[in-house]
Amino acid sequence: MYKKTPMIQFGKNTIESGIKAVEYLQEAWDQEITLPPEYADYHCRLDKLEQLLRQQKGVDFTTMVMTAPVDEWEDTLERELQSSTRSDFIQRNYTKARQALIEARGHAVNSAILYDHVIAQIDVEGAVAAFTEAALTLGENVNDIEKAVDQAPAAAAEFRSQGRKLWKLHQLLPTSYSVNGTQLTHPAAVYLNVADIEPLIRDMSLQRMAHKGYQYGDDLQHRHGAIKMAVENKFTTGTTSEGLTEVAQGKHPDLTLDIATTLEQAQARTCALGAVGRVQRINDKPADASSGHTPAGLSTERHTKGTNKAS
Template sequence: MANNTPMIQFGKNTIESGIKAVEYLQEAWDQEITLPPEHSDFTDRISKLEELIQKQDGVDFTTMITTAPVDEWEDTLERELQASTRSDFIQRNYTKARQTLTEARAKTLNSAILYDHVMAQIDAAGAVAAFTEAALTLGENVNDIQQAIDQAPAAAAEFRKNGRKLWKLHQLLPTSYSVNGTQITHPAAIYLNVADIEPLIRDMSQGYQYGDELQYRHGAIAMAVEKFTTGTTSEGLTEVAQGKHPDLTLDIATTLEQAQARTRALKTIGKVQRINEKPADANGGHTPAGLSTERHAKRANKAS
């Protein structure tokens, strides 16, 4: 029989970023969340620049020679010459300066600056603890909100409230960012700590290969992690909170650097390391000797 149980969903899968993401989190966490001070600093600088460009009024030359005393002309001209040089300098550099400031301000909302600043303001560990307790209390009823409310209304409320808090933290991730050459941070790396797990090693000289149990553990992790990139983050959070993935722990990365370290670790899941390969045949075009890798992790659901 088909499973018609509704999928857990803490909200619409719309993607926001920058200020929009912060506004969503303010509502979900029911608290004020400030923008980084760097953002305010660049806003102030833009305002001051606008003031400079507006203060470019000088004395009209025709007005001066028709109304000002003749003996004041030289002093007035000297002042106007200095003001004109300053004005020309500002005018020449205004467009580039404003663009630079605007881009720098935007970057504060698309970098580690925003992620780290927001994480320092929220009690992520407290939300994880409350969410986990509620998810365990509700059990399978997390899939049916009405049954959840009937069974344990307080737990159902905590489950929904804290699920929404955690659900869109990934929107704080920069759309493009690199630390030590890593690629864009994986959304799952915000939420998941992966247990130490042996790598999949294939010894090409002895025929040694990883066992099925280790292979399936890698596959189970890969499948769980995949939920955080396919619009099923709500389900992924709930499964990990309920302990359905022994190698994964729900634990929010409090800095972008930490999330990127986890991203690097996730990249090793399901990747086979081949060792002791035969030296390459110079005329055969084979893979050189040494360490090489291949992707191979069996799906967690074994074929019957």
């Protein structure tokens, strides 16, 4: 009976973010990973705010008139008036100030600040090199832990260890942030460098019955398709382990395992990945103002399977 090979997994597919992601990476990398200084600053300010609130204690008026010397009442009341005004001001503004500090602290671990700060602390280049060497050493046995351990125990241990380090780096990505107005970062862009590949061009001025203007062959079309399939199927929740392994073993020729060292670099890669598989239309006819058609010049279209073949 056919036994299906289990998919490679470096751990549970739980979604972590912010501090939780850093805690996971700290364990996987077996080193201390600091949070951005902005986080520590806002955390310190929150502690100070709580301390201010706790310190607002005044003199009980009844106790004063019952026990304090009469000639001290005026001075005591003057001090209490100043203290009461200060206390009232703090308490009126406490809730709003606390919420602002909490939001600012949260933003510090859900923005470009976190990704760049953490990546700078860990040796991603060394981890990629060690992971790649181990994956190549194990070959097809990489899918079978028992065979992998029998074949090369040191490589098997290194494969798992380095794989866990790389596996959740994409969870450092902010969930609601963009750099220079670009789209949110694709998780695959954290891991993959895409080879320079010619664009798919369609010259609209050559649209005729026998010639639809496509200026690329099946080989280029298939390369674009293979990249799209790898990114969309191998770098989603539940498949990242498999994707990392396949790229490390060279099973996707146009993709290289290379960790983006800044969020801005990952954003640029996201744009590059977005261009893959998209047909660039040139020499479009001028648009009819009332038709809503694409304006003249360069536009794009998605290449769908089974259609738009080159002539």
